[in-house]
Amino acid sequence: MSAPEGAKTQRLSSKAKSAPPEQILHDLLAESPSILASIVDNLPVALFVKDADHDFRVVLWNKKQEDITTIPREKALGRTDFHMFSQESAQYFRQVDEAVVRRGKLFEIPEEIISTPGGGDIWLKTTKAPVFDTTRNRTFVIGISEDITPQIRVREQLKELNTHLTLANQQLQETQLQLIQAEKMESVGRLAAGVAHEVKNPLALLLMGVEYLASGITENDPNLPEILTEMRDAIARADRIIRGLVDYSSSRQLSLESHELLPLVENALLLTRHEVRKGNINVEVIFEKDLPPVFIDLAKMEQIFVNLIINAVHAMEGRPRPNLEIYAYATRIPEVERDEGARTARHLRSGDEVVIVEIRDNGSGISEENMQKIFDPFFTTKATGVGTGLGLSVVRKIIELHRGRISLRNRVSGGVAVSLTLKVAPTVQDELDKGPFKKKQ
Amino acid sequence: MSKKILIIDDEAGFTKLLRMNLERNGDYEVMIENHSVHALKTAQAFQPDLVLLDLVMPGLDGGDVAALFQADPKLKKVPVIMLTALVAHGETSTGSVAQAAGVTVLPKPVEMATLRSCITDILEKS
């Protein structure tokens, strides 16, 4: 190998075509030892080597390592970590280095933070390995570091964001709870005010009666019968209000059973016969043939129909040709139906088999403004003693307990249609499909 | 001559028994109007010395009626006692007499003794 410089390159390149790769590297290193230093120096990872037999002094420090640590090679070579880093960091590095030598195994530090002389803190992922030079019987520690500061930053930001989110979520939940509580309190307050007003009126009458009776009466006072009648009525009225209120607020479990609707409706009409006749109302009951039975509490459902029929009767008072129509048919909840208005919609799923019952009158109809209030307890447009305004709120409550649906609308031809959606009673097959271990909801 | 009292309240039973109590000793001549929409006409015809007015009524409420009276030159000066079953602030269980814009407010139920002394007080002043 005494060829002149110029010929060397020439020969190398011509050899490259035929020789196996490991041979090329071997020759290359033999001919030009400095190429190794160049390779090491230009590695895209940070690399350092420490001499374990000489206090772990640095013997190699590549360019990337300079970049990451901001410590130039001249300040690193021949020095220990204690010269370059804080006492705490250096101590930690030394412990790891010693462990690597002692165990003779690779050691990975997934993340470590070091303060650089250049100022900032950086996060490194470092792998350290022992290297034994058997010919000279020396031990080195070789380390490769990767700057993971950007990843750590992102992670820290995510963590912070997550903390914010958790906090926000917590606050949201608290607010929601407060809102629920507030809504409860508000409806209780509204109810209490309504009850107070409705019950105080009969009480006022009773007090008037008592005052009259207490201030000395003769046996044949002509006012006596009337006073007593009025007092009895007042007691009945207060009792009715309290009873309605109990109905309204009772969340008693329903006893749901499979029942035919037609006999139930006929019974409700029988109970309201007096009012219907008095109003000269024509009644039509139109039920689809073979209507499936519904899953209902018989007594409560009867109460619903009585309430709705009485409402219709009142609405048709003094109107020409009053006509009440009760219409029922079976259907399935359409797949795409979305009913924002009905709070109970979630209980019915698309595809559920249901019976729709409509109670239609040709009475006064309901104004836009009142339509918003009709379900409020104590909302009534009727004279004192005629309506307490609890009817529809009780009806809605019961329908909700049935997981059904109620809606009122003005008919194009005049009057109101009340539409009830009721679940069809489960068949034996349905029960079997549920399986023995599935919990009833 | 006995003083004339007009009761405007939709509670028919209550007004009937109230009139019986007020007319008992022949102190007052009492007229009842259960429909607030007719209150003005009735008052103009009756020309009361004092009005007992319910607050919560269907159609026109007590406030509406009082406003109508205020606009009438003859009724404007007639003192009004408001009777209300509404739970209001400042109301005590014994029935406090609140002066609100020249109108006396009494809570329902009201004892005859309270009502009578209130009526005599106001009629004496006017």
Ligand SMILES: Nc1ncnc2c1ncn2[C@@H]1O[C@H](COP(=O)(O)OP(=O)(O)OP(=O)(O)O)[C@@H](O)[C@H]1O
């Ligand atoms: N079919 C109807 N046609 C027109 N208006 C109606 C009809 N049903 C209900 N309403 C209106 O809704 C209001 C509330 O009805 P709801 O049944 O809750 O109370 P109510 O009938 O007034 O008193 P009650 O407690 O005796 O039922 C009624 O006062 C009436 O104005």
Ligand SMILES: [Mg+2]
């Ligand atoms: Mg009703």
